[in-house]
Structures are given as C-alpha cells and as structure tokens.
Amino acid sequence: MGVTLDDAARRFLAAFEEVTGVDGRDCLVTEGGDRLVIVVETGGMSDAIGPGGRTVKRFEERVDAQVRLVEDADDPEEFVANTFAPAAVYNVTISENTDVVAYVEVAEGDRGIAIGTNGRTITAARRLAARHFDIDDIQLT
Template sequence: MRVTLSDEARRYIGRFDELTGVTPRDCLVEEDRLVFVVPPGEMHEAIGPGGRTVDRVEAELGRGVQLVEYAETPEAFVANALAPAAVRAVTISEQNDRVAYVEVEPADRGVAIGTDGRTIETARRLAGRHHDVDDVQLT
C-alpha cells in the first residue's frame, strides 16, 4: 500500500532520520505531537539508551513523539499501534468493511483508548494508511 506524505511530514521524517539514524516509513503530524512509524527491528535504535535519543528528538522538534513499529500483517501492526497496552488478540473481519477487533487486558483498556481517545484514533488512522483497515474496535 502506498502512503502519501505531506511536505511537512517529509521534513520531520528527514530530521528524525538525521537525529536517530532511523528512517521512518510514515509520520502523522498532529497539533502537539508527531507519530512516527519505524521499520521493524529499529525501535530500540530510535528510542536510544534510556530513551535519550527520542528525548533529544522531542526537544529538537519541539513536540511530543510517539513511535509505532511497522509490521507486515494488519493484526501485528494494530497491536503495535496500541502499545503499551497488553493486546491479547487482533481479528480482522472483512464483512462489509475491514475492521480490526482487538481484545486487550481489562486493566489496559484505558491505555488502549488513551486520553480523549487519542491512542485508538491514531491506531485507526495508521491501520487505514498501511493496511486498508476501516476501523479498530476494542472488544
């Protein structure tokens, strides 16, 4: 699937790459934060020891940064997008729409939803952009 990036997102991706050595696959530009989708296996490098690298990126870019690790399957990708919530299972239903039904630990339901629904909304946007998923719902 092809993801279209704005010029602003491309600039942030370039700067993130300069600061971390990791080239993100995608960037969502939000009012107060940036969400980067990093290649599989490169999350550790993007975060850095003790979180110092991502902290430096936040300071340099003047915004909060959220990282999501890319995955080839929509199930794994949705689970990664909802981290750090403990996801038990993700099922993709293809009735009329393509919907990811996510089962999370009851204690982590709030984490999966996020403040004002931001985490699950980000998961919806990213799943749609990368895996043609129309909706993400918690079960």
C-alpha cells in the same frame, strides 16, 4: 500500499532519521503539530528510543513536539497490535464483511492506555491502520 505524506510529515521524518539513524515509514502530525506518531522500521525501535530514551528525547527537543513511536510490521494484525503498545494486546482479528474491521482484545487494565487521553491512541491507530492496510475501523473488545 504506499503512504502519501505532506510536506510537514516529510520534514519531521527527515529530522527523525537524521537524529536517530532509523528509517521512519510514516508520520502523523496532530492538529497544532505538537504531537507526532512515527512509524519506525521493523527492528528499529530500540535504536530509535536509545539508551534511557535519550535518542527520542533529543528528537522531541529538536522538533518541539511529543513523539509516540510505533513499530512497523508486514502483517496487519501485528501492525494493529503495535499501534497500541504499551497496552497488552491479547489478540487481533480482522473481519472483512462489508467493511474491514480489526477487533482488538486488550487487557482490561490497559483499556485506558489503548484509548489514550481524549481518544488519541485509538484515533491514531485507526488512521495508521487505514493508511497501511485499508482497515476501515478498529474496535476494542
């Protein structure tokens, strides 16, 4: 499934790839453009972060925005779990009744991390799951 990016997202991904040397697969830009969620190629997370986080920090400084990285995956369950990192995800089950819903079992102590400040993490997870795997909703269990 292809992801359509707007001009701003394409510019951010080009800058990300230039700074990190890692292929970016998708980019969500929040309103105001001060926060980015970038989907990184499978296996590219450590290179994108860099030693001590230096590489991703250099990218954040270049684009003047906070950046959250998500590792890509071919499997929808694995991809959904990756969108919640660093929260401990025990299980992801996808139900395909009327709507396609991913039920995500998260450690009780990590529910706040999975939801994120003002719901940012779960909102980004829902958007990414819809864009990459046609998942209509994500519910935490």
